[in-house]
Amino acid sequence: MDISGNTIFIPGATSGIGLALALELKARGNTVIIGGRRTELLESLAAAQPGLDTVTIDTADAASIRAAAGEVLARHPDLNVLVAMAGIMRVEDWHQPETFLADAEAVVTTNVLGPIRLIAAFVEHLRSRPAATIMTVSSGLAFAPLRATPSYNASKAAIHLLSESLRLQLADTGVRVVELVPPAVRTGLLPGQEESEFAMPLDDFVAEVVGLIESQPDAREIQVERVKFLRYGEARGDYDQVVATLNQADPHGK
Incomplete structure (x- = not known):
């Protein structure tokens, strides 16, 4: 992916990593x-950032995704990059199914079905472009689990293998599949995470990501240095230690 000259759609970008990126x-x-999802917030962001276009979309709703895709492509027929950014994270206690099931289902709907539906809505158009990119967003927790967030971990592992599989299927097209693999970042993904000493400052994360996109335009995964502790534990042979350290140091994902 080139660092400039693209037309990029980023759903789930009204705050956090999505907006900063x-x-x-x-x-x-x-x-x-x-x-x-919030039209008033989108309007406020567009007013504060001239040239930034917006579209209302609920990535947990299949009809909303289809409608937004039609709107985006009608206004921006030269679109060549989709960043499937939207995601949620919930703490779950599986000792008490009645307390976690609704949250688990919401995580899977947003984090797995959302990207699948987004990609399905745009892939035909992207295949028509001479050079296009689908950027998925997984997590270091796809490779080492945080005890408190089982469904989130599983959803991001699914995104990792979805990315790997789509890359194989789309190898005969002009569409590249790039996986962004964040560590914990100081955003509002969980309560208290914005102040967490264990999370990477948002500005530092985005600066490193953009630098990697610029220096490694053919990268399959965008990995800041901080995520490699989680990403490569199994390959290094210290997976059990990585999992223990992750859950001892940051038991609530903050």
């Missing part, structure tokens, strides 16, 4: 469209 990519000379 959108603004940085816009500053690098890309046309950027962000999506989110």
Whole structure:
């Protein structure tokens, strides 16, 4: 993926990593469209950032995804990058099924079905472009589990293998599949995470990500240094230690 000259749609980009990445990519000379559920917030962001386009989308709703895709492509027929950013994280206690099941189902709907539906809505168009990119967003927790968030861990492991599989299937097209693998970042993904000493500062994360995109345009995975402790535990042979350290140091994912 080139660092500039793209037309990029990032649903789930009204806050956190999505918004910070959108603004940085816009500053690098890309046309950027962000999506989110709250129309008033989108309007406020567009007013504060001239040139930033917006579209209302609920990535947990299949009909909303189809409608938003039609709107984006009608306004931006040169779209060549989709960043499937939207995701949620919930703490679950599986000792008490009545307390976690609704949260677990919401995580799977948003984090797994959401990206699948988004990619399905855009892949035909992206295949028509001479050079296009689908960027998925997994997590270091796809490779080492946090005890408190079973469904989130599983959803991100699913995204990792979805990315690997789509890359194989789309190898005969002009569509590249790139997987962004964040560590814990200081966002509002969980209560208290924005102040967590264990999480990476958001500005530092986005700066490193953009630097990696620029220096490694053919990368399959975008991995900041901080995530490699989780990403490669099994390959290094210290997986059990990684899992123990992760859960001892940060038992609530904060």
